[in-house]
Amino acid sequence: MAVDVKDLYTRYGPLVLRRCRTLLRREEEAVDAMQDVFVRVLVHKSRLDERGCSSLLYCIATNVCLNRLRSQRRRPEDPQSELLFQIAAAGGQEGATEARSLLDRLLSREPESSAVIAVLHLHDGMTLEEVASEVGLSVSGVRKRLRRLQEGLAALQAQDEAGPQRAKDARRAPASDPKEGR
Numbered sequence: 001m002a003v004d005v006k007d008l009y010t011r012y013g014p015l016v017l018r019r020c021r022t023l024l025r026r027e028e029e030a031v032d033a034m035q036d037v038f039v040r041v042l043v044h045k046s047r048l049d050e051r052g053c054s055s056l057l058y059c060i061a062t063n064v065c066l067n068r069l070r071s072q073r074r075r076p077e078d079p080q081s082e083l084l085f086q087i088a089a090a091g092g093q094e095g096a097t098e099a100r101s102l103l104d105r106l107l108s109r110e111p112e113s114s115a116v117i118a119v120l121h122l123h124d125g126m127t128l129e130e131v132a133s134e135v136g137l138s139v140s141g142v143r144k145r146l147r148r149l150q151e152g153l154a155a156l157q158a159q160d161e162a163g164p165q166r167a168k169d170a171r172r173a174p175a176s177d178p179k180e181g182r
Contacts, residue, residue, distance in 0.1 A: 109152060
């Protein structure tokens, strides 16, 4: 007997959301997890029965949240990865042009496979193991490539930030006398 998912959502949505909030401690993650719970119910609605739905939803919510927490531990966000996301999400035409330029400079120094690794891991959310399997490298090889990209990005950003300061300093410095160098 199929269940009415809309009715379950109305009746038990607050219970599921409270459970997700308790485990995840972040509102937007809790809301996403709650939606995942009801998507799972929707997918399997023909196999579910109305009896014991609150317990079932509570268990599904717990499992969804624990899986999210495990994923976060396996792939913790690090500030250097955030730099790549900032470049990818640069807003406006000027920001997009700057981001493209920075990425072109960064990736021109690296093998093409490094760009593939970065996209698979940072954009597509694949684990290091999955990326390694996909590109035919070891996990440590993937980790090294990502670290090299992050270090290269930080160096390029430091150069870009130092560039305008050097130009200011050069304008302020007095003109040197060509005879002094002799």
